[in-house]
Amino acid sequence: MLLCDTNVLSELARAEPNTGVLAWADTVSAVAVSVVTIEEIAFGVAWRPNERVQAFLDDFFDRRCRVLPVTRQIARCGGHLRGSLRSRGITLSQAGGLIAGTAQVHGATVVTRNARDFEHCQVPVLNPFT
Numbered sequence: 001m002l003l004c005d006t007n008v009l010s011e012l013a014r015a016e017p018n019t020g021v022l023a024w025a026d027t028v029s030a031v032a033v034s035v036v037t038i039e040e041i042a043f044g045v046a047w048r049p050n051e052r053v054q055a056f057l058d059d060f061f062d063r064r065c066r067v068l069p070v071t072r073q074i075a076r077c078g079g080h081l082r083g084s085l086r087s088r089g090i091t092l093s094q095a096g097g098l099i100a101g102t103a104q105v106h107g108a109t110v111v112t113r114n115a116r117d118f119e120h121c122q123v124p125v126l127n128p129f130t
Contacts, residue, residue: 005112024128
């Protein structure tokens with residue numbers, strides 16, 4: 001399972017997306033996103049409204065995407081991960097913890113430009129921008 005981070009979806013919605021991301025997207029028939037990503041996308045579109053981007057994302061979520069909820073197991077996993085990292089002096093955002101927790105629970109690969117954000121999270125990471 002591939003779990004897309006917000007920055008990958010934002011890139012695909014651009015008028016001229018990164019060629020690496022486009023090439024990667026052409027090889028994939030379906031992906032998953034955390035409900036956290038839905039919130040981040042909604043924030044971005046409300047902050048900077050763009051009908052073309054909204055239409056693209058709505059279609060993407062309807063046709064090619066499985067939205068995964070934050071369950072109790074995911075919340076505990078993400079919280080444990082954040083706490084363990086913090087005890088080692090590594091900061092992980094709440095959103096990052098929930099996405100990493102989602103990836104751990106579902107055995108998914110996080111697809112993101114921000115690979116460094118997940119380097120200590122014990123989840124596979126794919127950066128389609130490179």
